[in-house]
Amino acid sequence: MKHMVHSVAAAVTISITGLVGSAAPAQAYQVDCAILLCLAGGWPASAPCAHARAVFIRRITPWPIEPPLQIWRCPMGASFNESTPLSPMKRLDDIVFRDQPLIQQETAPLPLVRVQADDQADIDISGDAFSFVRSIRIYHIQFSQRQIPDGDCDRSDSTRLGSYRLQGDYHWTRSNVAQVPAASQLTIPNGCESYVFRSVFVDWRDHAGNYDSEEVHY
Known part of the structure; x- marks a missing residue:
């Protein structure tokens, strides 16, 4: 609910700078501002948060696999003229929830984000x-195994991990199925039974530390 996001907004203090215009610049506020707020608040029930979560998941749906939160597209270093001074996060919260028509809905494709952003x-x-931003982990799981005629087990593991650095920049590193969280539906059989598993698994913790995840199979 919106009041839940407001309580999170009060805790997540953002240093938004001085006022730089009237309502027109609000067009610059992208869906990533909603993703940021809704993720922090545990995805409370609201139309903006439902849309934000849909974009969050769509971005990890192949292909391509993009950073689900593109925080650099949310201009937190800007604000707007207000007759009554507002707390920093409240300004951003109002842009997302009060001025809903001004949220960019990504009706036109945005430029693809590089693998390393x-x-x-x-x-x-x-x-x-x-910390909730840096808690986001994206596992691109690509695993297969089969027994070959000479009796050996042929295994292939091309799993990689996408994560966020200190200031929200995104990068991919090599990983393996042993690192995939238990919440994934990955279930490698004992022995060398034929098995193929491909998915993109994302997990995160909200501002209160509550765990959640999604998985997209392809």
Whole structure:
């Protein structure tokens, strides 16, 4: 619910700078601002959060596999003229929830994000308040095994891990199925029974530390 996001907003303090215009610049606020707020609040029930979560999951649905949160597309270092001064996170919260028609809905395809995204948040997010951003992990699982005629077991594991660095920049590293969280539906049989598993698994923790995950098979 919106009041739940407001309570999270009060805890996640963002240093938004001085006022830089009227309502027109609100067009710059992308769906990633909603993803940021809704993820922090545990995806409370609301139309903006439902849309934000759908975009979050669509981005990891092959192909391509993009960063589910592209925090560099949420201009947290800007704000808007208000007759009454608002707390920093409240300004961003109001843009997402009060001015819903101004949220960019991604009706036109945005440029694809590189595998390694060097872009970062436009403010300092290195503090504990933004640990929930760095908790996001994306496992691109590609595993197969089969017994070959000479009796050996032929296994292939091309699993890789996408994660966020200190300031929200995104990168991929090599991983393996042993590192995939138990919440995934990956179930490698004992022995060398023929088995193929391909999916993109994403998990995260909200601002309160609650765990959640999604998995997309292909």
